Structures are given as C-alpha cells and as structure tokens.
Amino acid sequence: MGNNQSSFQISNGKPVSAFYNEKVDQSIVVSRNAILTFNDKTREQVNAVASKKNIHYAIKSEDGDIIVTAEDDFFIRIYNSNSGFIKQLPNLSPNTVSGDFISIAHKENIKCLLLVQGDKVLSGSIDGTLRLWDIINGDLISIYLLSPSNNPTVSGSTSSSSTSGHASVTSLAYDESRGIILSGSSDGIIRKFSYQDKHIISILEGHKRGAILNLIHITKHDLLLSSSMDKSIRLWDIDSGKELTGCYFFSQIMVYDSHRDILFAGNDEGEILIMRIEKFKEKWLIKKLSLMELHKPPILHLSYNTYSDSLMVTCIEGNISNVPNVTGINFNSIVNSQQPDIQQNDDTSSQQQEGQAQNESFLSNYDSDNEIDDYLQTSEDNDSFEQLNSLSESDIHHLIHELDIFKKNQGLDLLPETDQLSSKKITSKLTFLESIGTEFLASDEKKSKLLLDFKKIKETTEELEDEYKECLQSLISSKFGRYAIDHENSKITKELSIAQRRQAIIERHKKELEEFEQSTEKELEEFDSKLPRITKKVAGDFLSNRDRYNQSQGSINQSIATYLSSSFPAIRDRYYIGSLISEHSSTVFKGIDIDQLKPIAVKVLPPGITLNPLKHQNIVVVHDIIETEQSIYVISELCESNLISFLKDSKEEQISIDIIRSIMKQLLLCLESLHENSLVYRDLLPSKILISSLNQSQITVKLPHLGIMKSLLGTIESETPEDNGMIFSPPEVFCRIISTESDIWSLGCVFLYLLQSRSERTLKQPLFSGHDAKDVIENIVRVVGRPFQRDIDDLIQNNSSIEQDGVDLLEFASTLPVPFEDFIDILKSNVSRLNSELDALDLLLQMLKFTPQNRITIQNALNHRFFQ
Known part of the structure; x- marks a missing residue:
C-alpha cells in the first residue's frame, strides 16, 4: 500500500467533489461553476460543462456520467458530464405559475442529495424538509417534514407548510428492502421515515450534539453507520434503533465500498481512516485497518474506485489527489472470494488463496498496534462493566496473576485447576470408566457404544481445552491484555510510541522547514536585488500613466465644456x-x-x-x-413626474385610498411647516405637486419652492394661473386676500381630484370652473352654499387691505340664491367613492367652506379619523 499521490490542475472555480468514471477511464470534477472531465492517464482536461448557477453539492450516478447538483438558487439540476445540462428540479414549464414554484421548491440551501430506485432523487435542505423528485419528468413526488425531538410523528404532505424552527437535514440514507428513509439532522438526531406513508417511524438518539454529517447503510451486515459533529462514529441496528458500538474520530466525509466491505472516513486534518465492520464473539466492532496521513487541508469529498483500488480525495482548499493502491488487494481476488459456490479449477483456487492471503496480510498488519482503543461505551458495555463491580481488588490481582502465568508458560499448560470440573479430572474419570466399564457390560455392542461415547466426550473435552487456550492467548496478545498484565512496560511502550510519533513529526517538519528556508533564502536574495529596479519601473509607469490620464481627462473636459456651451x-x-x-x-x-x-x-x-x-x-x-x-x-x-402624470400613467381606474391618505398627510405636514414660517403656498395645483419617489405602495410627494410661496406680510401678486388654476383657488384669492386657510381650500380641491375615478376626472365638469372670477364665485356658492352675511362682514373687516372690487365680489356672493341641491349630494354625484368613504367625505366637507375662518385647521385635519 502506498501514498503516491497525483493531482489535477483545476482552473474553473474551486472543486466541490470529484468522481471516477470507470467505464471510460476518466475522472469527473465538479467545481463551483462547472463540471470538468479529465483523462485518468494524462491528467489533462478533455471536456467542460458550465453550470447554470454556483454548485455547492453534487452526486454521480453509479452506472454512468450523470451528475446531479444542488445549486445556490435552491434548484436541483441534472447534467451529463459530456453533453451538458439536461433538466432542473422543479421542472418549470411555460405554464408554471410563480406561486406553484414557491410551493414545491426548497426555501433554503440544499445540504444533501441521494439517488434512489434509479429514477428518483432525495434532497434534504436547511428548510427542514426532505423532498422526493421524479428525475424523468421533474415532478415533486413527496415532502417529508422533520419534527421536534419530543414529537416524532409528523404526517407527510405534498403541501408547502412552514418549517420554521425545525432542524436542518444534513445527511441521507435509503433502505429499499425495508422501505425507509434515514435522515440525519442538525439537532444530532437520526429519523426513520416511511418511504410510502411519509411519516416518522422512530428516531435514533445517541450522538451528543451537532449535526449528523454522514449516514451509510452497511449492506453486507444490514447496519447503519453515522458520523457527527460530536467527533464520533456510531454503528446502529436499523430495526431496533439500538446503538451497537462506536469510536471517536471526526469524520467530515465517509464512503463505503460494498464489494470490499470497507469504509473510508476523511477528517479536517487531512487524514483518512480505513475501517471495516466486524463481529467478534457476538459483539460488533469498528475495526481500524489503517490511518493515512495525506498532509492535506480538511477533506471535503472522497470517491473510491474498487476496480483499481484508488481513492480520489477533494480538499477544502481546492486540491484534488488520486491515491493509488489504497488497500493493496487485487479486485479479482475480491470477486473470486465472493463466489464460493462456483466450481473452480486449480488456477482459480490458487487466485482465491492468493487474494485471501493478501487480505489476511493486509489485516494482520493492523491487528494490534493500530486497533482503535477509544471505543464508545454502549449500554451493553456499561451493563457488563457493572457486573464486574463485585470483584475486589485482590480478586482482580489474582486473576491477572494467573493470566500472567499462562503467558509465561507460553500456553503449553492450562492454569492450575482444583475444582471437580477440571479438564484433568474429567480425563482421569473417562480413562478409569473406560478401563472398568467394559467389565460390567456383557454385550459387545454395548461395549463398543460405551467406548465410542467416551471417545466423543474426550474429543469434546480436548476441543474445549483448545478453545479455552485460544481465548486466553487472544486475550493476552490483545492491546488491552498487554496493558492489564504488564502495567509498567505497557506505559513505557505507550510513551515510547508517542515519543517516536512526536519525533517523526519533528523530523518531517524540520526537513520541510530546512528545505523551505533554503529556497526562501535564495528567493529573498533575488527579491532584494530586483526590488529597487522594480520600484523605479513602477514609479515611472505610474507617472507616465498619470500624466497621460490627466491630459486625456483635460481634453475630454474641454470637449464636454465646448459641446455644452455651444448647445445649451x-x-x-x-x-x-x-x-x-x-x-x-x-x-x-x-x-x-x-x-x-x-x-x-x-x-x-x-x-x-x-x-x-x-x-x-x-x-x-x-x-x-x-x-x-x-x-x-x-x-x-x-422631479420629472407630477400628480397629473402619475394619475394618467396609473393602470387602475381609481388609486388606492392608502396612497391618497399618504399624499394628503404629506401635503398637510408640508403646509403646516410653511404656515409656521408665515408663508402661504397659494397656488396648490396637481401640476405643482411633484412625485419624488414611487415604490410599490409607497409614494413621496414634494412641493416646488420656485418663488411661488407668498409672505403673509405682503400683498398678493398678479400671476397668470397655470393649469386652470382658478378651479383650485378659494373665494378669497379672487378678492386679493392672503390667508393660510386658502391652502386648506386648494388642498381640499386636490383631495377631491384624487378621490375621483379616471372617468370622473375626464368626463365630468370641474365643480368650481368658470371663465372669470365672478363666474367661479357663483359656481362655488352653487356647490358649497351661500355664505352668511355676518361671515362676509367679518372677512371684510379683518382684511383692511381688501380693495373695492374684492368687497363687491364678496357682497355678490352673499346675495346669490340659496342652492337647491345639497352639498353632500353634489359631492357624491361627482365622486362615487364618497358613497362608501364616509371619513373622506367628512374631511372634505370641513375643508371646502366658503369663508376661511370656518375651514378645518391643519392640526385638526391631521387628527381627523380619516388618517387614523
């Protein structure tokens, strides 16, 4: 077994994972933004497929070059590593409504994917859901919801219910024979779901804290293996949920090869633990076979090629390495050893024996010194240990002493035996009975049977003795046996082992440091010699670039100035x-x-x-x-838009009452500030109300300064009304009276304008229209009613600067006939919305009063129930 690593050169983003494609002697590397194919022999890139979005998780089909990815937009996408993108899940057709997509797609990042039954894929997400997808048509089949640990039963549903507060799904496994899905989550719990019924069957608890990072179905033994952020690996009985054994090792990624029945676990220190699950004397063990130190950054992904016995390692910093000859066992030996019932010739038998010898050789190297000595204590271990509490210190000392005697006798003789069931006494009894027993039996047949029975008993006794010796030999040769028999030497051996490992690390690092210092010393010398020249060149380049830039900028600015001055x-x-x-x-x-x-x-x-x-x-x-x-x-x-263009561009027949309320409140607050500074706007028209910003239902309006605000201490100036200004002007304006209440009237007219529908603004005649001041005053009285004489007298008396034509106009208003139609009816006939918006109607009535002193104040208007 070696650690001769070869690497890939990746240029398309950081790698996420790497896979073997055994059929064509190629490797597939999935990076953040592409799927790359490399030739295994030359290590050259032969193909690249760009991803739709950034990839953060990927899996590969077992029998092809199909890659399934989880991407940053919460979509699952399927690619062919050669031909490119195939489809996405959920598969959005042209008829898909956005709401339909929201109801079936994951709401947060997908943490794990698992192919099941060949044509389906399971996805687990931070949003606390598992989702089963049909790869062929892109449909969502089922949703499985995680539940709090104190309520393990949750009914499945294909609706998108909220999963707020649930744990995240972090790992997945599938048991097709039982019809169950196993889900590891961020709360450290493993949940068993019914594949068909979509509810939780039971939970497996044992990991102390942190997310379940990996779940693997050990198919050979039909068991479940898990690893967690609590830095442990645990073995479970799937049916009972019982924890069988475990050990401490922080495994970020695990992969299982069913052909060789072997496990690989990578950690955050660049180490790979090679393990096998074994059963010894009815007890399950996690057998450590080897620990590979790759001297790499934390391992992100592993892919094992059982045919070539090589391991593809993806590290978090982007390194991808191929480690050959991992176990040292030929694949043909594995295949042959798994076919014992097939008739074989001598050549095949010899191959099997050779493979078995390799296998045994591989295991024997790690039977003692490398076996895991930090096993987790299971409940059975604890029960067994509790039974040993009855042993006294002297009993323990005596038992270990007898075991030491057996070791020193090299197993040639059993320990001294004094009880009646000892092996020697049983043998003596059999010899005695054999010699005299035949004298009491007359029949030769019975004598033969007696001798045969005694022979079987002897053979059984000898077998028991051999088995007992074998057990004791195994016990004293084990690591724990050596520790118990020889405390002092065991500790010395342990300390020596630690010292040797420490020294090996020091020597390795010392050599690396020496090589590094030698190379860096030369590098620094070259750098020092080149630095002045480099500095001078950079300064010169900067100076020339700056001068050239400044000259260009000057020319551009001159050209702009010439163009603007000639054009505007x-x-x-x-x-x-x-x-x-x-x-x-x-x-x-x-x-x-x-x-x-x-x-x-x-x-x-x-x-x-x-x-x-x-x-x-x-x-x-x-x-x-x-x-x-x-x-x-x-x-x-x-502000290029105003109230007129806003209403014209609106797609709705009527703007919402909330927008009207917002506009009116902003204008009242603005007028309040003006009035506090002794200013009256006087010319408040829809065209003068500017739209500063418009965002969905939020609107901001502004009034232009632009010299149209008039001081209350001066006299009103003659200015041509814009945009049919007389329609929005109060009666007193036509009499040359300056008043803050004038703005209340104009704002009331704007309020009425906003409340009208598009057709009412277009088809109906404005309420206060007219071709001159007298005509407008007559229309105002017709709508709002004739003013009382005492109000007219007070208005004239309180405005000493009013001219005679203004007095005549007010007297004219007081002599007009009382209107026949009620003010409220007129408003409702011109603004249909006022039939239902009674608060708006009430505010409008209080704003449109003929005499200024009778109009509602700004403060009372802001406190009106229309704004509540």
Whole structure:
C-alpha cells in the first residue's frame, strides 16, 4: 500500500467533489461553476460543462456520467458530464405559475442529495424538509417534514407548510428492502421515515450534539453507520434503533465500498481512516485497518474506485489527489472470494488463496498496534462493566496473576485447576470408566457404544481445552491484555510510541522547514536585488500613466465644456439649461449640474424677488440661487413626474385610498411647516405637486419652492394661473386676500381630484370652473352654499387691505340664491367613492367652506379619523 499521490490542475472555480468514471477511464470534477472531465492517464482536461448557477453539492450516478447538483438558487439540476445540462428540479414549464414554484421548491440551501430506485432523487435542505423528485419528468413526488425531538410523528404532505424552527437535514440514507428513509439532522438526531406513508417511524438518539454529517447503510451486515459533529462514529441496528458500538474520530466525509466491505472516513486534518465492520464473539466492532496521513487541508469529498483500488480525495482548499493502491488487494481476488459456490479449477483456487492471503496480510498488519482503543461505551458495555463491580481488588490481582502465568508458560499448560470440573479430572474419570466399564457390560455392542461415547466426550473435552487456550492467548496478545498484565512496560511502550510519533513529526517538519528556508533564502536574495529596479519601473509607469490620464481627462473636459456651451445656455459654466420641464410650465427648465453630474430643475424668475428657501422633507431641495441683472435662477432637485402624470400613467381606474391618505398627510405636514414660517403656498395645483419617489405602495410627494410661496406680510401678486388654476383657488384669492386657510381650500380641491375615478376626472365638469372670477364665485356658492352675511362682514373687516372690487365680489356672493341641491349630494354625484368613504367625505366637507375662518385647521385635519 502506498501514498503516491497525483493531482489535477483545476482552473474553473474551486472543486466541490470529484468522481471516477470507470467505464471510460476518466475522472469527473465538479467545481463551483462547472463540471470538468479529465483523462485518468494524462491528467489533462478533455471536456467542460458550465453550470447554470454556483454548485455547492453534487452526486454521480453509479452506472454512468450523470451528475446531479444542488445549486445556490435552491434548484436541483441534472447534467451529463459530456453533453451538458439536461433538466432542473422543479421542472418549470411555460405554464408554471410563480406561486406553484414557491410551493414545491426548497426555501433554503440544499445540504444533501441521494439517488434512489434509479429514477428518483432525495434532497434534504436547511428548510427542514426532505423532498422526493421524479428525475424523468421533474415532478415533486413527496415532502417529508422533520419534527421536534419530543414529537416524532409528523404526517407527510405534498403541501408547502412552514418549517420554521425545525432542524436542518444534513445527511441521507435509503433502505429499499425495508422501505425507509434515514435522515440525519442538525439537532444530532437520526429519523426513520416511511418511504410510502411519509411519516416518522422512530428516531435514533445517541450522538451528543451537532449535526449528523454522514449516514451509510452497511449492506453486507444490514447496519447503519453515522458520523457527527460530536467527533464520533456510531454503528446502529436499523430495526431496533439500538446503538451497537462506536469510536471517536471526526469524520467530515465517509464512503463505503460494498464489494470490499470497507469504509473510508476523511477528517479536517487531512487524514483518512480505513475501517471495516466486524463481529467478534457476538459483539460488533469498528475495526481500524489503517490511518493515512495525506498532509492535506480538511477533506471535503472522497470517491473510491474498487476496480483499481484508488481513492480520489477533494480538499477544502481546492486540491484534488488520486491515491493509488489504497488497500493493496487485487479486485479479482475480491470477486473470486465472493463466489464460493462456483466450481473452480486449480488456477482459480490458487487466485482465491492468493487474494485471501493478501487480505489476511493486509489485516494482520493492523491487528494490534493500530486497533482503535477509544471505543464508545454502549449500554451493553456499561451493563457488563457493572457486573464486574463485585470483584475486589485482590480478586482482580489474582486473576491477572494467573493470566500472567499462562503467558509465561507460553500456553503449553492450562492454569492450575482444583475444582471437580477440571479438564484433568474429567480425563482421569473417562480413562478409569473406560478401563472398568467394559467389565460390567456383557454385550459387545454395548461395549463398543460405551467406548465410542467416551471417545466423543474426550474429543469434546480436548476441543474445549483448545478453545479455552485460544481465548486466553487472544486475550493476552490483545492491546488491552498487554496493558492489564504488564502495567509498567505497557506505559513505557505507550510513551515510547508517542515519543517516536512526536519525533517523526519533528523530523518531517524540520526537513520541510530546512528545505523551505533554503529556497526562501535564495528567493529573498533575488527579491532584494530586483526590488529597487522594480520600484523605479513602477514609479515611472505610474507617472507616465498619470500624466497621460490627466491630459486625456483635460481634453475630454474641454470637449464636454465646448459641446455644452455651444448647445445649451450656461449659468456660471456649471449649470446648463435644457428644455421646459413640462407643457404646463413656462419658466421651469430641465438642466445639468456639470460639477455634480446630476440632473437639476432651473426656475427662472424676474429680478428683485427676495427668496428664503425653506427646508422640509416635502419641499423640493434648493441647491443654489443665482442672481443676475436679467433674472434669478433657482437651482433645485429634479422631479420629472407630477400628480397629473402619475394619475394618467396609473393602470387602475381609481388609486388606492392608502396612497391618497399618504399624499394628503404629506401635503398637510408640508403646509403646516410653511404656515409656521408665515408663508402661504397659494397656488396648490396637481401640476405643482411633484412625485419624488414611487415604490410599490409607497409614494413621496414634494412641493416646488420656485418663488411661488407668498409672505403673509405682503400683498398678493398678479400671476397668470397655470393649469386652470382658478378651479383650485378659494373665494378669497379672487378678492386679493392672503390667508393660510386658502391652502386648506386648494388642498381640499386636490383631495377631491384624487378621490375621483379616471372617468370622473375626464368626463365630468370641474365643480368650481368658470371663465372669470365672478363666474367661479357663483359656481362655488352653487356647490358649497351661500355664505352668511355676518361671515362676509367679518372677512371684510379683518382684511383692511381688501380693495373695492374684492368687497363687491364678496357682497355678490352673499346675495346669490340659496342652492337647491345639497352639498353632500353634489359631492357624491361627482365622486362615487364618497358613497362608501364616509371619513373622506367628512374631511372634505370641513375643508371646502366658503369663508376661511370656518375651514378645518391643519392640526385638526391631521387628527381627523380619516388618517387614523
């Protein structure tokens, strides 16, 4: 047996696993992003198949080149290592609805895969489920759910129920003869599922903590082997769930070869333990055959080729090695030894004997010094040990002393015997009876029978004596026997063995270190000699590249500046003005901030206007204000969409009441901030309400500053209404009265506009339309009702700056006839939604009052039940 390793050179991502393809003398390497095929003789790559997504787990079919992978998008995919992708599980057809996929696919990463019955695959996931798939058509057959350890019965279901709080599935095994699935999980429990009924039959508990890393069905003995994060390997009776034996060894990966009945276990220190399951005197043992030290990183995957007796080892850092002649036993010898009933010629018999001799030679090398001495204590061991508690120290000392005498006599004589059932006394009795017994028997037939019976008894006695000697010889030659008989020398031998192993490690590392230091010393000398030249070259390259880059950048910036200045008007060589922002605006343009490389909005105002930008989350951010002799330029953030375009682009006939509620609340909070700073917006229109962001049901609106907010201390300015502005203007605006309540009226009109359906906004005449101020006032009275004379008098008295045409307009309103139709009925006929949205109706009624002092305040509006 050797450790002559050969490696593959992998360039397509880190390897996940590697497999032999015995039929064509090739090896298949599965990396994170590809499936690679190598020639076993030349170690050259002959084919590569790219994966759909990154692979984190893979298995190979036993009789072909089919690879089944678990990938990062929770899909299972099937590839042919030569021809490429075949299909995915779940198999999504063009008619598959996304909800159907969610209900059948794993919700988290798949940790293990297992091929069963040739055309099916089992998958286990972190989501706590096992799923059985039909490889042929891609259908999900069954779902098996893990259950908490205190409730081991869970009914199977093909529905996708939540598995939150369950343990993860970490390993799988399948027993076709019993019709059961064995699942290892992150809680350290092994569960037996009924393949047909999909429920848990029983659980196997014994591992102390941590995930079950491997499950293997030992087919020759019909037993189950498991390894766990608790750094133990345990053997189980599948039917009873009884733990039979175990040993301590941290096995990250295990593989079983049924032809040779041999196990390989790889750990995180680059070691591979070779084991066999044996039964000795009705007790199961995990027999250690060899421990291979590969001096590799932690082992990720193992693949054994029973025909060539070679092992493919995949390590976590990406190394893949092929270890030949692992057991040293020819495969033909294994095959022949498994066919005892076939008639053989002399040549075949000699081959068998040779193979058996090789097998025995292989085992004999590890019968003593290498046997596992850290077995787990099973319940039977504990019971047997409890029975020995009755032995006193003197009894134990006497028994070990007698065993030592037998050892020193080299087994030639049995121990001294004094009881009546001793072998010598039985032999003496038989000799005596044989000599005198015939004298009492007259018949020759009876004499012959007596002699024959005595002969059989003698033979039985001799066999028992030989067996007894053999047992004692086996006991004293075992490791534990040697320990018990000769404590002192055994400890010395153990210490010597440890010292030798330690020295071997030191010598190996010393040699490696010497070789490393020799090579690195030369490497450092070469590096020191080259470093100044390298440094100078890098500095020169950097300087030339930087100069060339700066020159290029300068040329590009000059070209951009020339192009922009020739194409667009510029402000301070930074802000470039483009086209009008919308058809509704004549003074707001799109622009570019060339320094910040972002789009902007530019509002052009006449000179002489004092601007004090107000900061609020629902007011457009003003970045800069530039004053020239001809104009004032207000540079602000760009919001290309407004309320009109938002409603126009909406696919729904009516926007949701939640969006309306959000828009209204944001506008109320914005107006509240303005009013606290003695500002009135005055011109609140749908076209002036900008959409800053829109994400599913979340919407953010902003009001532009842009010089249209008016101080309450000044007088109202004449400005041409935009977008049919009179429709949203309150009565007092036509009388040149500035009031914070004016914004409440306008916001109420916007509220009504939002509540209307698309067809109502398109087909119905606006409630407060008109061709002049008097016509609009008449329509307002027709809808909301005629104001009381005392309210008109108070309004005129409280606004001393009102001009005569404003007084006349208010007096005109008070003399109009009382409307025939009720305000509520008019609203409901124009806005059908108000028949069901009664809270919205109530708020709207309180906002649309003729006289400003009767309208709801902003604070009361925010506290209205419509927003609760």
